[in-house]
Amino acid sequence: MLLAWPAVLVGQTPVQQLRVGHFRIAGTIVSVHEGHPLSRAWVSLRDVKNAQNQIFMITGDDGRFEFPNLPPGKYSLTGAKRGYISAAYDQHEQFSTAIVTGAGVDTENLTLRLVRTAVLTGHVFDESGEPVRAANVTLWRDDHSAGISRTVSYRSDISDDLGSFEFAPLDAGTYFVSAVAKPWYAVHPPSVRQTGAADVPTAVDRSLDVVYLPTYYSGATEVEDASPILIRGGDRLDLDLHLAPVPALHVILRTPPPQAGQGFQMPALFKRDFEGSQEGIQPEVQMAAPSVFEITAAPGKYELRLPRQDGEPSQSSEIEISQDNEELDASTGQAASTITAKVEVIGETALPPQMAFALRNAQHRVVAWGAMSPAREVTFGEVAPGRYEVLAGAASRAYSVVSMTLNGSPVSGHSFTVPTGTALSLSLRVVGGAADVNGLAQRAGKGAAGAMIVLVPRNPEANRELFRRDQSDLDGTFTFRSVIPGPYTVIAIENGWDLDWSKPAAISRYAAHGQKIVVGGSQSAIQLPNPIEIQSK
Secondary structure, three states: OEOOOOOOOOOOOOOEOOOOOOEEEEEEEEEOOOOOEOOOOEEEEEEOOEEEEEEEEEOOOOOEEEEEEEOOEEEEEEEEOOOEEOEEOOOEOOEOOOEEEOOOOOOOOEEEEEEEOEEEEEEEEOOOOOEOOOOEEEEEEEEOOOOOOEEEEEEEEEOOOOOEEEEEEEOOEEEEEEEEOOOOOOOOOOOHHHHOOOOOOOOOOHHHOEEEOOEEOOOEOOHHHOOOEEEOOOOEEEEEEEOOEEEOEEEEEEOOOOOOOOOOOOOEEEEEOHHHOEEEOOOEEEEEEOOEEEEEEOOEEEEEEEOOEOOEOOEEEEEEEOOOOOEEOHHHOEEOEEEEEEEEEOOOOOOOOOOEEEEEOOOOOEEEEEEOOOOOEEEEEEEOOEEEEEEEEOOOOEEEEEEEEEOOEEEOOOEEEEOOOOEEEEEEEEEEOOEEEEEEEEEOOEEOOOOEEEEEEOOHHHOHHHOEEEEOOOOOEEEEEEEOOEEEEEEEEOOOOOOOOOOHHHHHHHHOOOEEEEEOOOOOEEEOOOOEEEEOO
16 A cells, blocks of 8 residues: 555544445554553554545553454554554555455554654764854755665754754754864965965965865765664664865966856856765855856865856856866866757646656656646756656646657657757656556465565666556555556566665566556556455565
């Protein structure tokens, strides 16, 4: 079951009560760690088909919950308690197992398990062991929700006067921590090149002209050397980050002079982090002369960006700062492009509500987004050169691009290449997900709960947005919502939640034993003819 969280809080009266029947859902809510019942825990039951139908109760000292007089149906069972991570029954990511009444399975002896929240605290210290205040501390987390292994920015904090930071509450996972700061005592005198006064002695001690490199736990200054932090439920971890200064490097950048009435192009630096993501940094930038900038930064590789000016597109270039007083060459920058797309929605005459499109890069990061206009057009401005895939969606249901042309020429698949400084014209044909696919996952001939169910499209590498996932419910049933027409393979995997399921190399051995189906454009509901046998990971 795919979760959709309701906005009902403790003490509120549900908008609509569940219908009366003769079935019962009951059990005990317990701590995963000690196994003891949780008193004064909040337990809710929500009708999967109608989120407005919800009831809740507070457990007693024995941790027992009971919801009597229920009609047959599927229900989401959720528990919450202070100091614990709120969770649905057997939850994995955004999926859980729905409780099914009227299906002949035991719904009266359930165990709802909650994991204690974890807390990660720490301090940022300088080279003298003194606390660093106002450091930007970022918590990164390994993520598998997109079907590939990624490390994504999860939370951030600013260190206080004692150099301390805190991230809470956290659930179990693999994390990384980084810190970026400026030495409080640092002074960056203008370079000789800036002043043009080579024979004038500098009044500032050059040993104060230093910067801190971005630092990762434990002590690394390069992202590939960062140490992972494994956090389990209930952990209370405390760690320190130690920053070490390095001599600041001063580089010169000359930009084209602006036209009359226009401002100067202020340069910006970005540094690549986990999985190629780009984090903006804040070097000291001084204008030495009109259109001449002196940048003070730590040594390393950066992406230099110059904003749009005088009708010319923005530019970006890869640079390496390694020597003091060197001059950067801005002429090597790659200009951004503008993309205008015309959209045809197959089989629909009315404009889908809140329809939007996005461009996703090779690192699976959305870099551009645009809403479709009433004229069925979308514009993406300032798109950097590279290869992108087009994603589509709307408030009502899922959509997918089935074909497109670029400047009048057909494009194979959903991806296209954006060159430097070009105005591109796309034509997109999209189709909406029309069918719900229902099935049964089984183990040894019986319906089994808690398995990861995956709908794998043909040519998965080029059709990542066509994947669907679910978790089998208490009776083993599952549903894929809003499936785009086309050929698929359905598979079920035991404990497959950390699998890179969208990668062909990882999914192919499971797909070889799956059930093939074809979803037609006119179908609204499909029942798989045979049960899906659950495969071991």
